Amino acid sequence: MFGLSEDCILEVPEEYYTLKDYEGNVPRWCPGCGDNTVLTVIQRLCRDRQLPPEKTVFVSGIGCSSRFPHYMKTYGFHGLHGRAFPVAEGIKFRRPDLHVFVATGDGDCCSIGAGHWVHAVRYNMDLTVMLLDNEIYGLTKKQTSPTSRIGTKSNTHPKGSILPAINPLTTTLGISNVSFVAQTADWNPPHMYATLMAAHEHKGFSFVRILQRCPHFNADAFETLAHDADASLLLRHQKGIQMDAALEKRYPNILEHDPSDLNKAREVAGREDKIPLGLLYQNTSNACYNDYGAHNMGFTIEQKKEALNRQLDRYAV
Amino acid sequence: MKVVMSIKNILSKVTSSDSGKAVTLDEHIIEIVSDSGEGAQKAGQSFGALCAKMNNGTWTVEIIPAEVKPPARSKAGASGIRIRIGSKAVTNMGDEANVVIAFNEQVLYGRIDQKAYKAGTILLLENKWATHIDPEIVSQYTQAVEEFRTMGMIVHEIPMEEECQKIVENPALGKNMWVLGLLCGIYDRDMSIAEAQIKHTFSKKSANVIEKNINLLNAGRQYAVTHLDFQYNIPPGSDTSPKVVMNGNEAIGMGTIAAGIEVCSMYPITPATSASHYLAEFFESAGGLVHQAEDEIAAIGFAIGASYAGKTAITITSGPGMALKTEFLGLAVMAEVPLVIVDVQRGGPSTGLPTKVEQSDLLYALYGQPGDAPKIVMAASTIEECFHFVIVARQLAEAFRMPVILLTDANLATGVQPFPRPEFNPDWVAPPVDQSPWNPEVRPYQWDPGTGLSPRPIPGQKNGMYTLTGLAHDSNSKVAYDAAINQVSSDNRSRKIATFRSSLKPPVVMGNDEGDLLIVGWGSTRGAIEEAVGKVQKMGGRVSSIHLRFLSPIEPGLPELFKRFKKIMTVENNYGDKLDGSIITSENRRYSQLAWYLRAQTLTDVDFYSNVHGQPIRPGSIVNLIKQELGIS
Ligand SMILES: Cc1ncc(C[n+]2csc(CCOP(=O)(O)OP(=O)(O)O)c2C)c(N)n1
Numbered sequence: 030m031f032g033l034s035e036d037c038i039l040e041v042p043e044e045y046y047t048l049k050d051y052e053g054n055v056p057r058w059c060p061g062c063g064d065n066t067v068l069t070v071i072q073r074l075c076r077d078r079q080l081p082p083e084k085t086v087f088v089s090g091i092g093c094s095s096r097f098p099h100y101m102k103t104y105g106f107h108g109l110h111g112r113a114f115p116v117a118e119g120i121k122f123r124r125p126d127l128h129v130f131v132a133t134g135d136g137d138c139c140s141i142g143a144g145h146w147v148h149a150v151r152y153n154m155d156l157t158v159m160l161l162d163n164e165i166y167g168l169t170k171k172q173t174s175p176t177s178r179i180g181t182k183s184n185t186h187p188k189g190s191i192l193p194a195i196n197p198l199t200t201t202l203g204i205s206n207v208s209f210v211a212q213t214a215d216w217n218p219p220h221m222y223a224t225l226m227a228a229h230e231h232k233g234f235s236f237v238r239i240l241q242r243c244p245h246f247n248a249d250a251f252e253t254l255a256h257d258a259d260a261s262l263l264l265r266h267q268k269g270i271q272m273d274a275a276l277e278k279r280y281p282n283i284l285e286h287d288p289s290d291l292n293k294a295r296e297v298a299g300r301e302d303k304i305p306l307g308l309l310y311q312n313t314s315n316a317c318y319n320d321y322g323a324h325n326m327g328f329t330i331e332q333k334k335e336a337l338n339r340q341l342d343r344y345a346v
Numbered sequence: 347m348k349v350v351m352s353i354k355n356i357l358s359k360v361t362s363s364d365s366g367k368a369v370t371l372d373e374h375i376i377e378i379v380s381d382s383g384e385g386a387q388k389a390g391q392s393f394g395a396l397c398a399k400m401n402n403g404t405w406t407v408e409i410i411p412a413e414v415k416p417p418a419r420s421k422a423g424a425s426g427i428r429i430r431i432g433s434k435a436v437t438n439m440g441d442e443a444n445v446v447i448a449f450n451e452q453v454l455y456g457r458i459d460q461k462a463y464k465a466g467t468i469l470l471l472e473n474k475w476a477t478h479i480d481p482e483i484v485s486q487y488t489q490a491v492e493e494f495r496t497m498g499m500i501v502h503e504i505p506m507e508e509e510c511q512k513i514v515e516n517p518a519l520g521k522n523m524w525v526l527g528l529l530c531g532i533y534d535r536d537m538s539i540a541e542a543q544i545k546h547t548f549s550k551k552s553a554n555v556i557e558k559n560i561n562l563l564n565a566g567r568q569y570a571v572t573h574l575d576f577q578y579n580i581p582p583g584s585d586t587s588p589k590v591v592m593n594g595n596e597a598i599g600m601g602t603i604a605a606g607i608e609v610c611s612m613y614p615i616t617p618a619t620s621a622s623h624y625l626a627e628f629f630e631s632a633g634g635l636v637h638q639a640e641d642e643i644a645a646i647g648f649a650i651g652a653s654y655a656g657k658t659a660i661t662i663t664s665g666p667g668m669a670l671k672t673e674f675l676g677l678a679v680m681a682e683v684p685l686v687i688v689d690v691q692r693g694g695p696s697t698g699l700p701t702k703v704e705q706s707d708l709l710y711a712l713y714g715q716p717g718d719a720p721k722i723v724m725a726a727s728t729i730e731e732c733f734h735f736v737i738v739a740r741q742l743a744e745a746f747r748m749p750v751i752l753l754t755d756a757n758l759a760t761g762v763q764p765f766p767r768p769e770f771n772p773d774w775v776a777p778p779v780d781q782s783p784w785n786p787e788v789r790p791y792q793w794d795p796g797t798g799l800s801p802r803p804i805p806g807q808k809n810g811m812y813t814l815t816g817l818a819h820d821s822n823s824k825v826a827y828d829a830a831i832n833q834v835s836s837d838n839r840s841r842k843i844a845t846f847r848s849s850l851k852p853p854v855v856m857g858n859d860e861g862d863l864l865i866v867g868w869g870s871t872r873g874a875i876e877e878a879v880g881k882v883q884k885m886g887g888r889v890s891s892i893h894l895r896f897l898s899p900i901e902p903g904l905p906e907l908f909k910r911f912k913k914i915m916t917v918e919n920n921y922g923d924k925l926d927g928s929i930i931t932s933e934n935r936r937y938s939q940l941a942w943y944l945r946a947q948t949l950t951d952v953d954f955y956s957n958v959h960g961q962p963i964r965p966g967s968i969v970n971l972i973k974q975e976l977g978i979s
């Protein structure tokens with residue numbers, strides 16, 4: 030970015046990306062859909078970090094939220110329902126130079142893709158994951174999602190959902206090798222920005238659950254939470270998400286939570302009285318699987334020839 | 347001069363007064379059968395490699411029980427290996443065995459059911475069971491020996507463990523190398539090569555272990571020379587050009603290295619797994635890595651992700667795994683992502699016959715996706731092709747920007763055969779991805795209206811940014827809200843198949859290009875078909891054969907060729923109804939897979955011979971079939 034270097038020479042980057050450089054197709058989400066806010070926040074983040082659009086990849090599954098890559102002017106991969114993680118892993122495995130983001134929905138990640146989710150945490154690849162959780166299936170028009178709370182009325186459960194919801198935070202925190210888990214909300218863009226920025230800067234699998242309003246099919250889900258700050262529990266810590274003091278003041282319930290404490294993180298994530306917002310857990314010491322993938326890259330044709338001939342020698346008659 | 351002799355002739359020779367003098371033969375089929383874990387396969391593989399090194403044609407195929415550890419001394423437990431050796435190239439496992447070495451008599455019953463032996467087959471049988479403390483085992487043994495003799499087999503009872511005990515304390519470890527020595531004696535093998543083979547086999551073991559095994563080897567040979575009254579000589583071929591010997595799965599793995607592929611993602615499934623075992627050990631030293639995914643869906647998704655990002659990727663699987671990959675396969679077609687998928691076919695729908703041979707995934711490979719999903723489908727018919735076809739598949743996948751399915755099967759996967767040592771060609775290796783800026787005027791799916799081909803931007807390339815999608819899309823990769831665009835993009839994806847087909851040559855006909863019967867095959871049946879067709883041609887039968895390597899697109903020239911034969915028939919290892927004159931009629935008959943496909947493609951009445959016994963089709967049964975069709979007795 031622009032700035033004065035120590036010897037007072039003005040540093041001007043060769044190319045400076047503006048917000049426009051990250052704008053893809055015009056979003057086709059419903060008016061008031063929380064996904065719009067996430068898009069704006071992410072575009073700002075890319076601009077502020079000056080991520081070269083050609084070095085940035087957004088990977089998604091299927092769902093309203095999974096349309097995300099189309100609305101970015103970076104590289105994108107809009108694949109199959111529930112299958113964003115394996116694709117993102119394949120991309121990052123031998124292309125550590127790319128910034129890889131995953132946009133997934135609650136049905137996408139926690140239902141059809143749940144198997145991949147568990148393993149994605151375990152692989153701990155350097156990915157930034159945004160779980161856009163509206164507690165309902167949007168694209169297929171209002172079916173129960175695994176995160177729908179008991180009693181949520183939907184087209185598949187007109188009398189109300191009967192099963193307890195999966196808590197994506199406690200679930201992720203329960204998987205071995207967990208690396209970064211945070212929660213934020215679409216109605217608090219500054220908090221979302223700070224959270225996603227921390228996630229992006231974290232080396233490893235950073236999992237951010239974004240409470241996302243779907244006014245079209247699940248308008249009630251976050252009604253209270255979005256309008257009554259008392260229902261939230263803001264997590265604060267010097268190692269946590271840093272927030273503007275004025276914004277912080279709006280939250281009457283603040284908890285000093287050290288994100289390096291896994292047991293405490295699980296406890297806070299499981300709270301139902303007050304919904305935590307902030308960084309629940311971060312561990313920077315776990316190895317990243319993509320570092321393993323990067324260790325023997327770039328063999329020349331000559332090296333490959335030698336390797337093949339060594340093999341043929343072993344099998345020569 | 348080489349003489350082909352019937353078993354009767356051989357017997358009269360070996361029992362004649364000049365016994366001890368080797369009988370010269372064109373070829374022989376040997377089996378070593380044991381309970382699993384007794385090392386029969388190691389002995390057989392060593393023997394096969396040793397014969398290949400002496401320049402004999404060789405084909406070895408494993409005899410695998412369905413369970414990992416079936417009960418000992420049981421009919422279902424047969425675990426072992428068949429080795430067919432010849433003076434010329436050997437292309438298949440052949441018919442009934444000539445010599446069988448067995449560690450117990452019960453395992454032979456399963457092989458007898460599979461018609462692996464005949465009257466005249468020589469059985470060399472471990473005789474320790476005759477004096478076993480369990481009287482039941484003793485009676486089973488004596489009864490079996492009697493039964494085998496009534497069947498016409500020539501049984502030699504041999505104190506294998508007793509002999510081994512003279513050299514090692516625990517004869518169970520090492521008996522197999524004694525048996526290797528026994529075979530070296532019977533077939534007069536070069537002992538310096540045999541010793542070198544043992545050193546190679548036990549290269550990770552101590553000098554002491556190697557020495558013991560060499561002692562066992564020599565003792566086994568000495569036993570054959572002094573105690574057996576027969577010896578065979580199978581002269582080597584004259585072609586001494588450099589060769590390599592390996593099984594089909596190793597060839598797939600080595601082809602992956604030769605193709606310069608950088609990512610193999612897989613999920614274990616028999617009989618595909620050993621290809622990834624091979625790669626797991628050696629891929630890193632060639633600049634590649636194996637990723638063991640959480641399931642087959644993730645395995646192909648991972649490979650597609652790597653390929654999208656500009657790395658060449660392969661995924662290797664078998665039937666049930668192939669089924670799981672379907673949705674992603676369709677995405678690769680739709681979004682035009684290059685990818686090599688190897689399907690080492692196994693028997694049956696569902697989990698079926700994991701370790702047995704079948705060629706039942708052809709129609710699935712061609713049509714197994716929802717919607718219209720054109721892709722290249724090819725099939726290897728030899729071990730050598732397993733190696734080269736991975737390279738070809740990689741090149742085609744990238745040139746045509748589509749998935750390429752390479753079909754092999756359990757017969758090729760475990761069959762071991764020597765083939766000419768490949769000479770490295772730099773074109774085999776995928777060039778590193780060009781990361782120079784993309785011309786922003788060029789769209790991500792800028793289909794050439796003539797060929798359907800389009801260039802491909804890769805992440806990291808400036809100005810090339812696009813979002814790949816499995817939704818119907820226009821040439822800008824924009825989601826097609828106007829459904830008519832689907833017609834245009836589908837046309838273009840399909841056109842690529844025609845473009846590739848225009849570069850293919852018609853298949854080579856073995857024999858005359860007209861006659862009474864044309865046999866059409868694909869995949870691993872080639873060796874058996876060509877051997878059988880060759881035999882009948884020598885008898886004067888007007889029969890020819892072709893073998894298809896490309897199934898999608900289908901190779902050109904077939905309708906014209908078919909017109910020049912009175913009858914067309916496929917020979918395949920998959921299911922087709924046999925006409926029974928009552929329930930199954932010509933109207934409701936379900937055709938075997940290639941026959942079905944050829945009928946549709948060529949509007950020709952194509953008949954078939956097929957089965958799903960779990961065994962490779964033998965040349966003998968194809969000879970019988972052709973003779974019956976041609977009315978030769
Ligand atoms: C294999 C498969 N099954 C089902 C579907 C249909 N489908 C599309 S999106 C979706 C649910 C999306 O819900 P969610 O992940 O919560 O995303 P949202 O639309 O709410 O953002 C389903 C079931 C599909 N595309 N593929």
Ligand code: SF4
Nearest residue numbers: 058059062093167243
């Ligand atoms: S249906 Fe819901 S999630 Fe989908 S775009 Fe509309 S508001 Fe957003």
